[in-house]
Amino acid sequence: MEGKATERDVWGASTMEKTTHKALKIRSNEAAQHWTDALPIGNGRLGGMIWGGVASDTINLNDDTLWTGNPGNYTNPDAPKVLSEVRKLVNDGKYAEATKAAVNLSGNPSEAYQLLGDIKIDFDESHAVYDKETYERELDLDTAIVKVKYTAGGINYTREHFSSSPDKILVTNISASKPGSLSFTIYLDSKLQHESSVQGQNQITMEGGAPMGIKFSAVLELKISDGTGQLHVVDDKKINVKGADWAVICLAASSSFDGPFTKASESKKNPTSESQKVLDLIKNLSYAELSARHLNDYQKLFHRVSLQLSKSSTTVEKDLCSVTGNQSKATEDEKMSTAQRVKSFKTDEDPSFVELLFQYGRYLLISCSRPGTQASNLQGIWNKEIYPPWDGAPHANINLQMNYWPSLPCNLKECQEPLFDYISSLAVNGTKTAKVNYEASGWVVHQVSDIWAKTSPDRGEAVWALWPMGGAWLCTHLWEHYTYTLDKDFLKNKAYPLMEGCALFLLDWLIEGPGGYLETNPSTSPEHMFVAPDGQPASVSYSSTMDMSIIREVFSAVVSASEVLGNSQDDLVKKVLKAQSRLYPTKIAKDGSILEWAQDFEDPEVHHRHVSHLFGLFPGHTITLEKTPDLCKAADFTLQKRGEEGPGWSTTWKAALWARLHNSDNAYGMVKHLIDLVDPDREADFEGGLYSNLFTAHPPFQIDGNFGVCAAIAEMLVQSTMEDLYLLPALPRDKWPNGAVKGLKARGGLTVAINWTKGDLHEANLWSNNSNSISTIRLHYREYAVTTKVKFGRVYTFNKILKCINEYPL
Structure with missing residues (x-):
């Protein structure tokens, strides 16, 4: 019997050699001046933004369950x-008349995500002056730890x-090189x-509530060096630390949110008690132990994928397969701030910055x-406003x-579980909306939407x-999860029941249209108007291409x-099969682009x-x-017609679209277009771009672009269906001529490791962690294509003409 497959072992299978490379760090040489300069940390639920002030510091706090409002009535009998x-x-x-009348189908606004509050730290007079040349503030993506260093x-x-x-806590460790020299006052505050x-x-305990509902609590516990330093209570709200060697701050937070169907006033949860229980569980753990537990948990996820990109032919022989995420020693130019790197990208197009941006997306997903x-x-999970x-x-x-x-492609399948839980809640409320609003099943x-689903x-x-297509789009994620994981239990017990409910609605929503087609009516193309044949602006028609x-x-x-699942004879499936052939097809407009609406309406905003x-x-x-x-071909022209400009999320969607067309130049062009430093004081002058902490901008900040660019880069390197796997389909050979990627996932339960030199594939490794099947896949690289079987627990190595040159146990 073969042992359990471990991906880490196969990562040492490359022929490339390790090289000095820039660390995966977001750096600044000064304290944050704006919220988008602060560095984000998070454990999925509890988030912090680290400003790194010297004389006084602020850590903004967020809890992902802290929202306004209560469960609502999401139906409209009229x-x-x-x-x-x-x-x-x-x-x-x-x-145009339909567009005006359709306003009466609109409902109420969503509730709003909230901030929790701040940890405030005021240092003593010794920090009034410090050596600015010594100041460093950095987020290390390899450890998910923010460090602030300076000399005073x-x-x-x-x-x-x-x-x-x-451990469900936010942790801060403050230390000084000279014993007894650490003095500060700490307290909690909130808007x-x-x-x-x-x-x-x-x-220190802080208790409060969001408007109209959810209550919250944050409990901060402070430990200082044994035998050195004193603690004093100030005004019953603050703690003063005097003459300590070090201090460890642990903060737990909780809210009264008890699910999307429970009113805040009816919740049985006690946020303060919940927070105190969390702190009680870690009271005997040292900072070193807390840090080690954090690292072990985080790196199990983060280290699954490594990426190295290089221009230089002198650094061709690199081994990322052996990299465990600990990027090697810093080079001189790592003293450059990340904001400076963003600015310089327009001229140097440093591939290692693309690595950083890619891994930052993975870091943020793990963290939120x-x-x-x-x-x-x-x-x-990061927010500074009462109404963001x-x-x-x-x-x-x-x-x-x-x-x-x-x-899924970036090997973080667990991080998608909250989405599936959310879809389940949406399906409960969505059943009522479908029945009352549309008389549909x-x-x-x-x-x-919001936290109340x-x-x-x-x-x-x-x-x-x-x-009304939001639920249907979300349902595609359920099926995609199966195609990557081949988790049949998930498909049977979680995904398929939700997909069935979605399909039932769609079958009822579709109505008979002209030409024997089934149509959606009313229909819009999200947020985009058209000019109706009578010259009036409108948004409502029928059978938009997206629908x-x-x-x-x-x-x-x-x-x-x-x-x-063996359900292909079910009545629902038969109805779906019958409807499939009658769906209004995607059509090409007179100008050669993809039609956005069922008719070739005039588009008043071609760069939408x-x-x-x-x-x-x-x-x-x-x-x-x-x-x-x-x-x-029509999609290619559509993208050219749409242009490059747009918010961060739009830019990254276009990058992924170009990648699917195997157009490496334009896919890379959109990635480059995103890398533009946004000035927070002049946000209105920008469209898209990055802030100094690499948050993506609409502007203002929206996190979707961070995830979009991560997915687009993965799509440039690996694409797959259940039958086909494409290696380096949109590699910008002149920009990233040398590199390696390890741990990306492909459909069919496969994991991929690739390295390339001078723009050409050197070798690729494939393996499967699915013990229940043998994957048969058509492997593609440029003009080469081979069909191969991938057995569980075996690694298959292919050369640049896709000849299998090695096979060995995982």
């Missing part, structure tokens, strides 16, 4: 009457910050209504989405889905609010899943940020180079 009116107007070609009065001070998932008090000598937490919202932009709410017309694009989700339309204009593309994707997934009509190309699978070359 909607069916309005729906009939809108459908008639659309059928009569009165699109000849004494070296160091702070370390991390948010621990295994929300709150009260704080010191408990005993070394604890773990099993048992909430799904990542519009800002992940767009309420910080999950938007299901691209943004929420993009947050999870890297989870199954379940539906619209464009925006809101499923009704948003408030406002139909151009954004009337979009049809998503439905086609869901129906295909249902059929494929039913075959896996959304590229919804290209869903079938990416993230969908219905437009492919092999099967639909004409549509691919």
Whole structure:
């Protein structure tokens, strides 16, 4: 019997040699001046933003369950009457009138994500002056630890910050090189209504609540060096530390949120008691033990994938297969701040910065989405406002889905679990919305939601609010999870029941249209207007290309899943199969682009940020180079017509789309386009870009672009279906001529390791961790293609002409 497959072992199988390389660090030579300069830490639920001030410091705190409001009524009994009116107007070609009438289908706004508060630290007069040349603030992606270092009065001070998932706490360690020289005052504060008090000598408790509902508590516990230093309570709200060698600060936080179906006033949870229990569990652990537990947990996820990109032919022989995430010794130019690296990218196009951006996306996903937490919202878990932009709410017309694009290809499948839990909650409320609003079976989700699993339309204009495809798009993630993991239990027990409910709604939502087609009516293309034939602006018509593309994707997934599960004779599947052939097809406009709407309407904004009509190309699978070359040609022209400009998430979606077309130049061009330093004082002058902490900008900050660029880079290096695997399909050979990537996942349960030199494949390793099947895959590289079987527990090595040159146990 073969032992359990371990991916770490195969990572030593490359012929490349280790080389000096830039560490995966986000650096600054000064304290944060803006929130988007601060460095994020998180354990999936509890987030912190580290400013790194010297005389005084602030750590912003967030809890992913702290939102305004309560569960809502997501139904509208008047909607069916309005729906009939809108459908008639659309059928009569009165699109502008239909657009106005459809406002009556709109609902209420989502609730808003909140901040929790701040840890405030005021240092004594010894910190009033410090040596600015010694100041360093950095986030090490390899350890998920933020460090702040500086010298004041000849004494070296160091702070370390991390948010621990295994121990559910945020930890700060402050130390000084000279014994007895650490003195500061610490307290908690919040923009929300709150009260704080010191408990005993070394604890501060802050209790408060979000508007209209959820209560919260944060409990801070302070430990200082034994036998050195004193603690004093100040004003019953602050603790003063005097003359310590070191101090360790542990903070636990909790809220009264008890699920999306429980009113805040009816919650039985006691946030203060919950927080205190967390601290009690770690009271006997030293800082070294807390740090080790944090590292062990985090690096099990982060070290699964390594990426190295290089221009220089002198560094061709690199071995990333042996890299365990600990990038080797720093080079001189690592003293350069990350903001400077962003600025210089326009001229130096440093490939190692792309590595950093890629791994930062993985870091952020690990930090804001773990099993048992909430799904990542519009800002992940990091927020500084009581009412953040767009309420910080999950938007299901691209943004929420993009947050999870890297989870499967970038080997972080566990991080997608909160999304599946969220979909389950949405299906409960969405069943009521579908029944009352649309007299349909199954379940539906619209464009925006919140922690209460809101499923009704948003408030406002139909151009954004009337979009009942959010749940269907989310359902594609369920099937994708199976295609990557081949987890049949997940498919049977979690995914397929949700997919069935989604398909039931779609079957009812589709109505008879002209030409024997099934159509969606009303239909919009997210957030995009058109000019109706009568010259009036409108957004509501029928069978937008995105509607049809998503439905086609869901129906295909249902059929494929039913075959896996042996349900292909079920009545639902038969209905889906019958409907599939009648879906309105994707069509090409007169100018050669993909039609965005069912008719060739005039587009008043050809550079619009959304590229919804290209869903079938990416993230969908219905437009492919092999099967639909004409549509691919039209998609190419569509992207050219749309242009480069757009928010960060739009830029990264375009990068992934170009990658699917195997257009390496344009895919790389969009990655480069994103790398533009945004000035927080002049946000209005920018579209897209990066802040100094590498958060992506709409602007303002939206985290989806960070995940989108991570997924797009992966797509440039590896693409797959259940039958085919493409190596380096969109590699920009002149920009990244040498490199290696290890640990990316491919559909069919495969893991991939590739290295290349001078723009050409050197070798590729494939292996499977699925013990229940033998994968048969067509492997592609340029003009070469071979069919191969991949058995569990075996590694297969292929050369540049795809000849299998080695096979050995994993």
